[in-house]
Amino acid sequence: xxxxxxxxxxxxxxxxxxxxxxxxxxxxxxxxxxxxxxxxxxxxxxxxxxxxxxxxxxxxxxxxxxxxxxxxxxxxxxxxxxxxxxxxxxxxxxxxxxxxxxxxxxxxxxxxxxxxxxxxxxxxxxxxxxxxxxxxxxxxxxxxxxxxxxxxxxxxxxxxxxxxxxxxx
Amino acid sequence: xxxxxxxxxxxxxxxxxxxxxxxxxxxxxxxxxxxxxxxxxxxxxxxxxxxxxxxxxxxxxxxxxxxxxxxxxxxxxxxxxxxxxxxxxxxxxxxxxxxxxxxx
Numbered sequence: 001x002x003x004x005x006x007x008x009x010x011x012x013x014x015x016x017x018x019x020x021x022x023x024x025x026x027x028x029x030x031x032x033x034x035x036x037x038x039x040x041x042x043x044x045x046x047x048x049x050x051x052x053x054x055x056x057x058x059x060x061x062x063x064x065x066x067x068x069x070x071x072x073x074x075x076x077x078x079x080x081x082x083x084x085x086x087x088x089x090x091x092x093x094x095x096x097x098x099x100x101x102x103x104x105x106x107x108x109x110x111x112x113x114x115x116x117x118x119x120x121x122x123x124x125x126x127x128x129x130x131x132x133x134x135x136x137x138x139x140x141x142x143x144x145x146x147x148x149x150x151x152x153x154x155x156x157x158x159x160x161x162x163x164x165x166x167x168x169x
Numbered sequence: 170x171x172x173x174x175x176x177x178x179x180x181x182x183x184x185x186x187x188x189x190x191x192x193x194x195x196x197x198x199x200x201x202x203x204x205x206x207x208x209x210x211x212x213x214x215x216x217x218x219x220x221x222x223x224x225x226x227x228x229x230x231x232x233x234x235x236x237x238x239x240x241x242x243x244x245x246x247x248x249x250x251x252x253x254x255x256x257x258x259x260x261x262x263x264x265x266x267x268x269x270x271x272x273x
Contacts, residue, residue, distance in 0.1 A: 010187060012258060109271065
């Protein structure tokens with residue numbers, strides 16, 4: 001056992017002025033692929049990192065009010081499920097797989113997508129929607145989660161992530 | 170295992186400074202720990218700390234920020250106000266508990 005002369009205090013680096021910034025691009029609309037962005041974003045926020053989540057293409061579903069509660073997971077074409085691919089398109093398979101996945105996620109205390117977004121906002125995270133994707137789907141601010149800060153275009157996004165670490169999902 | 174001296178007694182800590190023995194903590198020590206990281210404890214802070222201690226006893230592991238919100242009743246936003254920037258780690262430190270292992 002070593003005895004320390006000074007009190008051993010964890011370094012939380014509060015006084016270190018960090019300009020660390022993380023931007024996560026969420027481009028997928030399946031239930032399984034909604035989580036990596038949310039979990040990493042939440043973890044970054046918990047470490048005091050300024051975090052921006054940018055939802056584009058299918059990822060827009062995660063922040064669209066009419067769809068965010070109905071994201072699905074399907075084994076079709078997904079060999080990572082280790083199922084015989086011929087069985088995956090059978091009626092009911094997608095519903096079952098989605099249900100199973102939701103159960104597994106909930107068993108670990110991880111929230112569903114809408115609640116998770118609330119937590120990320122509460123932790124100071126910034127949510128942005130992609131202008132092109134919104135236009136393609138004829139969506140406006142009213143269709144999106146109230147916590148979304150704005151619908152921005154590609155240039156505005158590039159300006160926003162100046163100096164940021166980027167993660168594409 | 171390093172041993173550090175706080176509040177006049179020897180406390181076992183890990184290499185980072187977090188307490189390793191659940192029973193070596195008491196509320197007096199919490200005040201010292203909070204001061205170490207420049208936090209003034211208010212009733213709101215105590216609510217979180219007492220919840221974390223009790224929850225650790227029943228669950229065997231440190232509650233995550235989500236659990237502090239859903240079971241402890243303290244919203245995430247408030248946790249970030251009470252324990253700025255790195256709430257999970259700071260709350261655990263002051264409560265004399267290990268850093269939470271869970272992801273959310």
